[in-house]
Amino acid sequence: MGRKPRFTKDQFSTAALSLVSEGGPKAVTVAAIAARTGAPVGSVYHRFPSREHLLAEAWLRLAGSFQRGFIDLLEKGDPVEAALYTVRWVRRHPGEAKVLLLHRKEELVAGGNWPPEVRRQAADLAGELRSALVSFSKRFFGSPEKRFTRRSVFALVDIPLAAVRRSLEEDRVPSTAVYSLVRESCEALMRRMP
Amino acid sequence: MGRKPRFTKDQFSTAALSLVSEGGPKAVTVAAIAARTGAPVGSVYHRFPSREHLLAEAWLRLAGSFQRGFIDLLEKGDPVEAALYTVRWVRRHPGEAKVLLLHRKEELVAGGNWPPEVRRQAADLAGELRSALVSFSKRFFGSPEKRFTRRSVFALVDIPLAAVRRSLEEDRVPSTAVYSLVRESCEALMRRMP
DNA sequence: CTTTTATTAGAATATTGATTCTAATATGTC
DNA sequence: GACATATTAGAATCAATATTCTAATAAAAG
Numbered sequence: 540m541g542r543k544p545r546f547t548k549d550q551f552s553t554a555a556l557s558l559v560s561e562g563g564p565k566a567v568t569v570a571a572i573a574a575r576t577g578a579p580v581g582s583v584y585h586r587f588p589s590r591e592h593l594l595a596e597a598w599l600r601l602a603g604s605f606q607r608g609f610i611d612l613l614e615k616g617d618p619v620e621a622a623l624y625t626v627r628w629v630r631r632h633p634g635e636a637k638v639l640l641l642h643r644k645e646e647l648v649a650g651g652n653w654p655p656e657v658r659r660q661a662a663d664l665a666g667e668l669r670s671a672l673v674s675f676s677k678r679f680f681g682s683p684e685k686r687f688t689r690r691s692v693f694a695l696v697d698i699p700l701a702a703v704r705r706s707l708e709e710d711r712v713p714s715t716a717v718y719s720l721v722r723e724s725c726e727a728l729m730r731r732m733p
Numbered sequence: 734m735g736r737k738p739r740f741t742k743d744q745f746s747t748a749a750l751s752l753v754s755e756g757g758p759k760a761v762t763v764a765a766i767a768a769r770t771g772a773p774v775g776s777v778y779h780r781f782p783s784r785e786h787l788l789a790e791a792w793l794r795l796a797g798s799f800q801r802g803f804i805d806l807l808e809k810g811d812p813v814e815a816a817l818y819t820v821r822w823v824r825r826h827p828g829e830a831k832v833l834l835l836h837r838k839e840e841l842v843a844g845g846n847w848p849p850e851v852r853r854q855a856a857d858l859a860g861e862l863r864s865a866l867v868s869f870s871k872r873f874f875g876s877p878e879k880r881f882t883r884r885s886v887f888a889l890v891d892i893p894l895a896a897v898r899r900s901l902e903e904d905r906v907p908s909t910a911v912y913s914l915v916r917e918s919c920e921a922l923m924r925r926m927p
Numbered sequence: 928c929t930t931t932t933a934t935t936a937g938a939a940t941a942t943t944g945a946t947t948c949t950a951a952t953a954t955g956t957c
Numbered sequence: 958g959a960c961a962t963a964t965t966a967g968a969a970t971c972a973a974t975a976t977t978c979t980a981a982t983a984a985a986a987g
Contacts, residue, residue: 540932544934582936697898701891717887764944764945
């Protein structure tokens with residue numbers, strides 16, 4: 540019973556993400572989110588207890604979907620493929636990529652005041668990524684030493700991000716040229732038994 | 734003539750930078766800057782026409798001093814040394830590094846509304862870096878092709894930044910282990926005649 | 928058809944932060 | 958010492974935003 544909803548949570552969080560993408564964290568006001576979807580501000584608060592919940596949830600959904608693809612590929616065991624996944628994903632989703640790679644989540648939600656429940660989810664997400672990398676590294680290098688994990692993180696995560704960040708900042712889709720730069724550095728760093 | 738000043742521009746911009754470093758762009762309110770230096774807000778406005786001028790000026794000063802060292806080293810012609818400079822600098826100035834590497838300048842100054850005069854200075858700074866890299870690349874690879882410049886930028890700028898970013902986000906000084914990661918990737922990418 | 932209630936609608940409120948203003952204070956100059 | 962003025966002091970204003978509140982709507986249930 541009750542009136543039929545005209546707006547969904549998804550519409551609001553999608554609008555929020557595109558606002559971040561276009562104008563950075565400062566542009567994501569509740570009024571702007573409402574305006575973009577054509578809803579009154581009251582309706583936003585009907586779906587989310589606060590702006591922070593909205594943003595946190597939107598960020599989590601996005602980060603999760605990006606990360607799942609990466610972990611899947613990581614489990615196949617080929618480091619170069621995993622590294623290139625990031626570049627492919629960014630080229631396919633440039634708008635979302637800006638949200639994820641150009642802004643720290645601490646700045647989306649004022650002063651990192653994430654709702655505790657969401658904070659736990661974020662920690663879980665980070666934990667999953669971490670342990671996927673640790674176990675990949677063990678398998679790949681045949682050793683659980685920390686320096687190998689560090690190396691894997693650098694080669695498979697940090698380098699690909701570095702390769703696309705500049706383009707995203709200038710609002711361009713990364714060129715295909717970055718594939719070979721990422722491949723070369725990744726191959727150089729990831730030889731078994733270094 | 735007139736009363737003797739108790740506060741300097743430098744005190745204010747230094748306070749501003751440390752506030753950014755500790756709490757991100759949102760933490761740099763004019764009141765916070767004043768409080769940190771012990772000055773009344775009026776005195777801040779006596780030195781700077783606006784918060785944006787203050788932040789822009791502070792950012793420029795910092796970016797300039799970092800960049801000058803890098804360009805000097807670049808002109809000596811050794812790519813690995815130039816790449817390692819960034820790591821050394823960050824290890825020596827972790828607080829300042831957070832300001833420079835963890836936040837886009839567009840977010841320090843609301844919506845990138847930089848005062849026009851300062852915007853020109855920022856463009857000059859970026860131009861200097863760019864042309865230093867272009868001419869390094871020409872000398873090093875013996876060719877002015879764009880793909881070589883891209884490669885140099887990636888190896889000498891983007892990779893070192895990637896190597897330190899994670900530590901800075903977690904508020905740690907990058908370990909010495911990153912030196913070898915940066916060196917290895919840089920050497921792999923920068924062989925003459927690739 | 929009436930009742931119930933989830934939802935829309937958007938106005939009212941409260942808070943935070945930048946900027947401006949008025950007054951008080953020193954300091955160098957005459 | 959009196960004057961002129963740069964500076965300190967901090968209160969008063971103004972604007973932007975998140976959040977709350979009150980009323981109007983529309984759909985479902987009986």
